[in-house]
Structure formats: structure tokens, C-alpha cells
Amino acid sequence: MNLGPMLPLMTHCPMCKALYAEEAVKLVREQAHVKLYHSTCRTCKHGLFYYVVQSEGGISAVGLITDACGSDAIRLAESPTITADECINTHRIISKQSKDLCQNLLDIRGKLA
């Protein structure tokens, strides 16, 4: 797979500075001048999403540390986009039912411990 230009985010883990294995860097999604990559560090196990944007002015990249693995990255990239209305409705539900939500989370934690 041709990953295009190699940027520091694509070669070294930003958390522990370990060198990524070549197979750890995956192109998840590609559109016009934007590419989404995911990599997993074999040393510290952190995942990283990063967007690479190519424009006439050059190449820029933004990375985000994640606990998502490579299969999560593909699943998320193929999922429908969350709308602003869905975000607002979720916020309202959480705000109105925060006591129940917290209690449910505490109950789940008790079952996992």
C-alpha cells in the first residue's frame, strides 16, 4: 500500500517515541486531498488517528491518541456521521437523566470489579 509522504506522526508513536512497524500504519479513509490513518504502537499499545491534508500550501497533519484498534477505526470510518441534532439530543438526555446515568455507570463498574 502506498501511504504517500511519510510524516513524523506516521513513523513514531507520539506517546513513547517507538518506531511504528510498517504494517501498523493503515490508511482508513481517503477523500480528495484528505486521508485518515490509524496506527497502533506495539510498544505502549496506544492507538493514533491522524488526518493528513494536502493542499497547494503543503501538507498538514492532526493526530488524536485513541484506545480504538485498527478494526474499530475501519468500523468508525464506515459509520454514518453523527448529526448536530443527535449530539444536542444526547446532551439533553444526559443532562436530564444524569442521576440515573451515573447510577447505571456505578452499577456497571460494580459488576466489572
Ligand SMILES: [Zn+2]
Ligand atoms: Zn507507543
